[in-house]
Amino acid sequence: MFFTRPLARLIEEFQKFPGVGPKSAQRMAFHVLDLSAEDAQALTEAITEAKEKVKHCNTCFHLSAQDPCEICVDSRRDQQVVCVVADPKDVIAFERTREYRGQYHVLTGLISPLDGKGPDKLSIRQLLARLQNETIKEVIMAINPTVEGDATVLYLSQLIKPAGIKLSRIAFGLPMGSDLEYADDMTLSKSLEGRREI
Amino acid sequence: MFFTRPLARLIEEFQKFPGVGPKSAQRMAFHVLDLSAEDAQALTEAITEAKEKVKHCNTCFHLSAQDPCEICVDSRRDQQVVCVVADPKDVIAFERTREYRGQYHVLTGLISPLDGKGPDKLSIRQLLARLQNETIKEVIMAINPTVEGDATVLYLSQLIKPAGIKLSRIAFGLPMGSDLEYADDMTLSKSLEGRREI
Structure with a gap:
């Protein structure tokens, strides 16, 4: 004691x-x-x-004390772009950059068959409904480059692409301020693969 | 936001x-x-x-939900030894060793003239009252070896020694598992000063 x-x-x-x-x-x-x-x-x-x-916003599934959430009702934000993320924490991370001014859609997880988590457990149905009803022209996938992330992006792209909506995924490569010498092989391969003309 | x-x-x-x-x-x-x-x-x-x-025990000033606290009322503990510490956290530290089985007295701080903290701000009066009324034969000062700690020990020893009570201070020296080579000068001096015959 x-x-x-x-x-x-x-x-x-x-x-x-x-x-x-x-x-x-x-x-x-x-x-x-x-x-x-x-x-x-x-x-x-x-x-x-x-x-x-604090509950989920029933439009974008971000955490909020109001429904629709502060981001969804903000008319100054671009209503034509939606950034798809796995988790409310990812929204916070993007908001912190003060760069992104579009909408969000929180999947509330990633497809993970090993954990018994199928697409039906995520807010994918609601995302597709938004893409049909709202005037969304571009979808940005801000999903981690993991096995589950890649599977989720592949699954979503098959559903979204036929609708003729512009679809992109955030870039993977060398983080700012880091050193080529210490980058892991996967990151280096990704940064080479994602090279852009200058 | x-x-x-x-x-x-x-x-x-x-x-x-x-x-x-x-x-x-x-x-x-x-x-x-x-x-x-x-x-x-x-x-x-x-x-x-x-x-x-959780309040202070009015006998030993340790934190407790009862008064006197669990330690003060534990009859299996040695009633003749009291360990004087600065803070309730120090009591926890000693209890964790499971070695010490006597009483405690928490000073609730140390004498620090620079912070305007004189002896009257501490539970010194109550400690002296315990030494007069209870059957305490030994007082162990478990006070940090800092300027404030040394001042407090000096002040207390001048009050306690005349009462003919055995008074000691915990040993300072090399911590267990450490290396002489990396010990600071003060610690080495203290460990030399406190050497014991073997």
């Missing part, structure tokens, strides 16, 4: 967080004990509120 | 935790969104319960 029961319980809860080991969980629990009553309440309220209010 | 408002708020709250940067806070917030409603409630309840129930 190192910790008094309520403290042990709180440490246990924090240890369930990704990347949080016993030491970090302990530090987090002590941080909570050091909080003022108001700050601790603000923390629990933020958790409860996020859990209650 | 990368995150929908309730999610942004939750990420902000997590960023206030020690050692948690924007990326970790984001990962933690997504973890919360992935929790079941019950698990999220268990988390907020653990926070609330810990805040409400």
